[in-house]
Structure formats: C-alpha cells, structure tokens
Amino acid sequence: MNIPEAIKEYKEAIIEAERLNEDLFTKMDMDSWIKTLHKRAERLSTLYEKSNGLLDLITKEINNVMGKDMDDAFEALYDLYLDGFDDAPLMIPILKRMEEYYGETKNYERMIVSYSIHAYESHEYISRLDPTIPINMEQYKAILNLKDHYKEVERPRVRWNYFVAYYNIIVASEYLVGVSPSEVYDYLVEAEELWQREDVQALDGDNEEVKETVDEIKRGFLIYSERYPDLTPFLKEEIYQRALVYLDKEDINKTPVVPFLAYSRCMFERGEITKEELLASIESFFKPRMEHFFDTELDDQRITEAFEIIGTIMKCLSLKGDANVGYYYGEIKNFVRKIEAKTKVKRMTPYINTVIAGFVVSSLPFEDNKEEIEQSLFDNLIRRQAPTYIHSVMVMKIAETIYEYMDKSLLPKMENPLEFIQNGALLHDIGKSMITDIINMQRRKLSDEEFKGIRNHPTFGKDIIRENPLLEEYHDIILGHHKWYNGLGGYPADFDNTKSKYKIIIDLITIADCLDAATDKFGRNYKRPKSVKDVLAEFEKGSGTIYSPYFTNLIKENKELEYKLEQLTEYKRPEYMYRAYIKGKIGE
Structure with missing residues (x-):
C-alpha cells in the first residue's frame, strides 16, 4: 500500500469513527441504544487497530518517498487538510519530510503550503494538549522568510498565506515566550510594507481575500489594548490612533468589534471614562447583536465570533474598579447557556471546546453559589466530554458502594462526608475539560x-478550582487521585498526598477510579477490560505501595461488597452511559 492510499484509508476510518459516535446521539429507547453502544465498541476496537497500523506505515515510509510519489502524498495530505480533518500525530511527520524535500527542490509553493498546514496543526495540537504552553510560530516565520519569492508563487491562494502568517504571528504573540508588543508592532509594519510592495500590488492588489486579511492584520494588532498598562507611550498612542481610523462616530454600531473594544479600553485607561461607563458602552454595543444572534441558524463561524465577544466582555468585567458586575455576568451566562442549548454536541470543534472551557473557568470568580458552580462544571463535562462525565459518575457510584461498608470513624470530621465524596468523585477529573479532544480520542x-x-489533568483541575474559594476543599482529591498510596509514585510529583487531611478519601477515590478504568469495555479501546476479580488481584499486589491496604482488604474480605461492585461495573454501566448521553444531547 502506498502513502496516498494509506492516507485515504485513514481518512475513511476517521469518518466512520465520527459516525459511530454520532449514532449515540440519535433518539432511541434504552435497549436499542445499548445495542448500538455494543456495536460501536466492537467496531471502534477494529478501527483502532487499523488506524494504528496505517499510522505506523505512513510515518515509517514517508522518509523514503520522493519525486512523483512525494507529489502524490502531498496532494493526498492537502485534500485531507482541506476537508477539515486535523490529526497532528499523522500529519506533522509527513509535513516535516515535505518541508525538507521541497526545500531541497526549491518548490516554494509547496514549501509554503506545508509550512502553513504544519503551523495550523501544531497550534491546534498544542492548545489541545495544554492551553498554557506557549504557541510555537516557527512555521509561520519560515513562510515569511520566503517572501522574496512572492512572485514565483503562481497560485493566489498560496500567496495569501504570507499574510495569514503575519496575522497569526500578530494575534497569537501574546502567548509567545519573549515576544514584546514592540516586536509585534514591527511585524505589523513589515506586513504593511509587504502589502505596499510593487510586485505584490501587481499580483494581488485587487485580491479581495488578501485585502481583507491585511485589514484583519491591522485590526488584530488592536487586541494589544488589553495590555495597555504595560505598553510604551508610543504604542499606547499608536493603538489609540489606529482604533480611531475605524471608529464611526455617527453610528457606533457600524464600527468593527475589535477597534471598538480597543478604543473603549484606551478611553478607560486614559481616564476619560469610568469602568461603569466602559461596561455601559460595551452593553449598548453588544446587546443588539446578542438579541438577534439566534434569529438565524448557528454555524461554527458565528459561534466562534460570539465567544470572541464574550471573552472580551469577561476581561472587561475583571478590570479593577467598583462597578457591580453581577448584572452583566448574569446576562452573559444566560447567553452562553442558550448557545450551548442550540449547539449539537457533534458540532463541538476543538476551538469551540476550548473557548467554552475557557468561559467556564473565567466565570468562576463571579459565582457565589457553591451548588451552581458544581453544577456548571458537571454540565460542562456532560455536554462536551461524555466519556469523562460517565467515568466520573461511575467513580462516584463505586465510591458510594464502598463507603457503605467502610468504618466511618476513619473519615475527617465534616458535616456530610458522603456528599463530599460524591462531589469529589464527580470533580476529580475536571482538569480533563481543558483537553477535551484528546480525552474523546x-x-x-x-x-x-x-x-x-x-x-x-490534575494540575489543570487545580487551576480551575483555584478560581473560586468555594471549590478549594476538593483541591487534594483533584491533585491526589493519581498518586500512589505511599506518596512515592504517580503524578503530579510535587504533591504530597500523604500529608492531606483527606488522605483516606483520596485513597477511596483512587480505588474507585482504577476499578472503573480497568473494567470499562465501552470507553477505552486501547486496552481489553478486566474482571473485578482480576483488578482486585492487582490491588492486592500493590497494597501498601500503590493502593490503600485498608480498602484492598475491605473489598477482599467482604464478598457482598465485591458482588455489588461486579454488578455495578458489568451491568449498570450501560444504563448510566445512556442517561449521560441523553442528558448531553444538545440541540437535538
């Protein structure tokens, strides 16, 4: 099998896997749904093996490809990308080889396309792995290093990538290590100079797509108004003057969003308006847009635009000042809930998953009701990450079952220990909400x-609950559920679970977590499920080091408890999964 054929089969496997997942969101009774679940699990296991074989073949053979075979592989990969399929572990090894090969053969057009796809996949991939990792713009800069070959690139769509590279460097540089706003401004000037170059104007001066991107570059730079206090006096004035160019004083609603926000932020930072006036101005600007947002059917672009607006408003709400933000936050929260209610789960793209998770986290400081906060986090999992939510429910059910038989005097003193254990189980994997697309793989x-x-994910979870002191009591459970009983293994390395006052609850959640993961035959295609007896044997081997000897012995010595755990993991799981998927059916 050659590489183009392997890429085609890999694409077909992606399509089939997505269809199998979508089938679970089809309306049907529980018995029919469970049959569908079983068929899905069997087929996904087959696709899992097939995809791994294709992935190994492609990444191994690509280094030996050249000439027409490389051109055919390029076209197959480009088609995969244009069709909206993103898979960095597949694509990046191929792209690295293509960059090397087309660099040697001086094929600038294919070099630019390869760099462009590589940059996008790296950006998407890194943000899904860890939203806190700085974005690497190496490939975009590699495109800019080829700008002297602009007129040698025949296809206008490929030349457009020069300006896309500038745009991405400028708008994403806030996340780049060691890049100052002054350096970003230099990129802006460089982009404007390239646009004015005689050969560029001759080729693309009338190209509407390029003209729009150049304008987006200019508007994109205005996002640095958010860092106004840290800017040099020159950049403060430059942003203010550039925002004024876009301002429509006769009808402010005709002003583009980013320039309006930059102008408003500058006015606030210059002391010309108060925080109350800033928020009132934002409300008057966005409220008409929000009121009519649902007049037409939602698509990914409109949802993306909505969350860009929401993110900006949330940043404004967090500005220092005495304004009462409760009203504004309440309006935004209702708006987001309405978007989620009208958005089908299967349409949750990686970007939308990321921005929804970002909104949930950014909203935590404004919440003052513990039950509402917990429900918001649970709902976030249900809608965007059903596998993790189901796992969390199973961990809760297992922990509840074991709790019935344990010595309650071993628990720390608290008003309602069972409720604490239940909520701790549901929240223990909340950090996975920041890496949805990996977990759903x-x-x-x-x-x-x-x-x-x-x-x-434990560290991500800790960062999430840190945003609201009402969640702080779950800190040790979230950080400690992957630590060994003796504290000498597991992760994160810098957390000492042995000193926690909730140590026995961490041990309980750990046992429940491992038992569910090992016996799950529907959600973990990468390994075969084990029986409860096999898992208990593993617990016994690791007793005193990895697992709590108290809970290991408790289950071992109580056959009734062991039987209940077998029933729960073997027979009750499909029912809990059905309920979770029905609860998470958004927009059907």
Whole structure:
C-alpha cells in the first residue's frame, strides 16, 4: 500500500469513527441504544487497530518517498487538510519530510503550503494538549522568510498565506515566550510594507481575500489594548490612533468589534471614562447583536465570533474598579447557556471546546453559589466530554458502594462526608475539560505528547478550582487521585498526598477510579477490560505501595461488597452511559 492510499484509508476510518459516535446521539429507547453502544465498541476496537497500523506505515515510509510519489502524498495530505480533518500525530511527520524535500527542490509553493498546514496543526495540537504552553510560530516565520519569492508563487491562494502568517504571528504573540508588543508592532509594519510592495500590488492588489486579511492584520494588532498598562507611550498612542481610523462616530454600531473594544479600553485607561461607563458602552454595543444572534441558524463561524465577544466582555468585567458586575455576568451566562442549548454536541470543534472551557473557568470568580458552580462544571463535562462525565459518575457510584461498608470513624470530621465524596468523585477529573479532544480520542493510539497532556489533568483541575474559594476543599482529591498510596509514585510529583487531611478519601477515590478504568469495555479501546476479580488481584499486589491496604482488604474480605461492585461495573454501566448521553444531547 502506498502513502496516498494509506492516507485515504485513514481518512475513511476517521469518518466512520465520527459516525459511530454520532449514532449515540440519535433518539432511541434504552435497549436499542445499548445495542448500538455494543456495536460501536466492537467496531471502534477494529478501527483502532487499523488506524494504528496505517499510522505506523505512513510515518515509517514517508522518509523514503520522493519525486512523483512525494507529489502524490502531498496532494493526498492537502485534500485531507482541506476537508477539515486535523490529526497532528499523522500529519506533522509527513509535513516535516515535505518541508525538507521541497526545500531541497526549491518548490516554494509547496514549501509554503506545508509550512502553513504544519503551523495550523501544531497550534491546534498544542492548545489541545495544554492551553498554557506557549504557541510555537516557527512555521509561520519560515513562510515569511520566503517572501522574496512572492512572485514565483503562481497560485493566489498560496500567496495569501504570507499574510495569514503575519496575522497569526500578530494575534497569537501574546502567548509567545519573549515576544514584546514592540516586536509585534514591527511585524505589523513589515506586513504593511509587504502589502505596499510593487510586485505584490501587481499580483494581488485587487485580491479581495488578501485585502481583507491585511485589514484583519491591522485590526488584530488592536487586541494589544488589553495590555495597555504595560505598553510604551508610543504604542499606547499608536493603538489609540489606529482604533480611531475605524471608529464611526455617527453610528457606533457600524464600527468593527475589535477597534471598538480597543478604543473603549484606551478611553478607560486614559481616564476619560469610568469602568461603569466602559461596561455601559460595551452593553449598548453588544446587546443588539446578542438579541438577534439566534434569529438565524448557528454555524461554527458565528459561534466562534460570539465567544470572541464574550471573552472580551469577561476581561472587561475583571478590570479593577467598583462597578457591580453581577448584572452583566448574569446576562452573559444566560447567553452562553442558550448557545450551548442550540449547539449539537457533534458540532463541538476543538476551538469551540476550548473557548467554552475557557468561559467556564473565567466565570468562576463571579459565582457565589457553591451548588451552581458544581453544577456548571458537571454540565460542562456532560455536554462536551461524555466519556469523562460517565467515568466520573461511575467513580462516584463505586465510591458510594464502598463507603457503605467502610468504618466511618476513619473519615475527617465534616458535616456530610458522603456528599463530599460524591462531589469529589464527580470533580476529580475536571482538569480533563481543558483537553477535551484528546480525552474523546477513540480511533487511534495516543502519541507520547498526548499522554503527557493527559498526565497534566490534575494540575489543570487545580487551576480551575483555584478560581473560586468555594471549590478549594476538593483541591487534594483533584491533585491526589493519581498518586500512589505511599506518596512515592504517580503524578503530579510535587504533591504530597500523604500529608492531606483527606488522605483516606483520596485513597477511596483512587480505588474507585482504577476499578472503573480497568473494567470499562465501552470507553477505552486501547486496552481489553478486566474482571473485578482480576483488578482486585492487582490491588492486592500493590497494597501498601500503590493502593490503600485498608480498602484492598475491605473489598477482599467482604464478598457482598465485591458482588455489588461486579454488578455495578458489568451491568449498570450501560444504563448510566445512556442517561449521560441523553442528558448531553444538545440541540437535538
């Protein structure tokens, strides 16, 4: 099998896996749904093996490809990308080889396309692994290093990538290590100079797509108004003057969004308006847009635009000042809930998953009701990450079952220990909401980088609950559920679970977590499920080091408890999954 054929089959496997997942959101009774679930699990296991074989073949053979075979592989990969399929572990090894090959053969057009796809895949991939990792713009800069060959690139669509590279460097540089706003401004000037170049104007001066992107570059720079206090006096004035160019004083609603926000922020920072006036101005600007947002059917672009607006408003709400933000936050929260209610789960793209998770986290400081906060986090999992929510429910059910038989005097003193255990179980994996698309991956093995991202989920969870002191009591459970009983293994390395006052509850959640993961035959295609007896044997081997000897012995010595755990993991799981998927059916 050659590489183009392998890429085609890999694409077909992606399509089939997505269809199998979508089938679970089809309306049907529980018995029919459970039959569909069983068929899905069997087929996904087959696709998992097939995709891994294709992935290994492609990444191994690509280094030996050249000439027409490389051109055919390029076209197959480009078609995959244009059709909206993103899979960095597949695409990046191919793209690296293509960049090398087309660099040697001086094929600038294909070099630019390869760099462009590589940049996008790296950006998407990294943000899914860890939203806190700075974005690497190496490929975009590689495109700009080829700008002297502008007129040698025949296709206008490919030449457009020069300006796309400038745009991405400028708008994403806030996340780049060691890049100052002054350096970003230099990129802006460089982009404007390239646009004015005689050969560029001759080729693309009338190209509407390029003209629009140049304008987006200019508007994109205005996002640095958010860092106004840290800007040099020159940049403060430059942003203000550039925002004024776009301002329509006769009808402010005709002003583009980013320039309006930049102008408003500058006015606030210059002391010309108060925070109350800033928020009132934003409300008058956005409220008409929000009121009519649902007049037409939602698509990914409109949802993306909505969350860009919401993100900006949330940043304004967090500005220092005495304004009462409760009203504005309440309006935004209702708006977001309405978007979620009208958005089908299967349409949740990686970007939308990321921005929804970002909104949930950014909203936590404004919440003052513990039950509402917990429900908001649970709902976020239900709608965007059903596998994690189901796992959390199973961990809760297992922990509840074990709790019935344990010595309650061992628990720390608290008003309602069972409720604390239940909520701790539901929240223990909340950090996975920051890496939704990795957790939902079912059709191939995870890369080493993806495994590292998953190992960061306790730290992500800690960062989420840090936003509101009402959640702080779950800190040790979230950080400690992957630590060994003796504290000498597991992760994260810098957390000492042995000193926690909730140590026995952490041990309980850990046992429940491992028992569910090992016996799950529907959600973990990368390994075969084990019986409860097999898992208990593993617990006994690791007793005193990895697992709590108290809970290991408790289950071992109580056959009734063991039987209940077998019933729960073997027979009750499909029912809990059905309920979760029905609850998470958004927009059907």
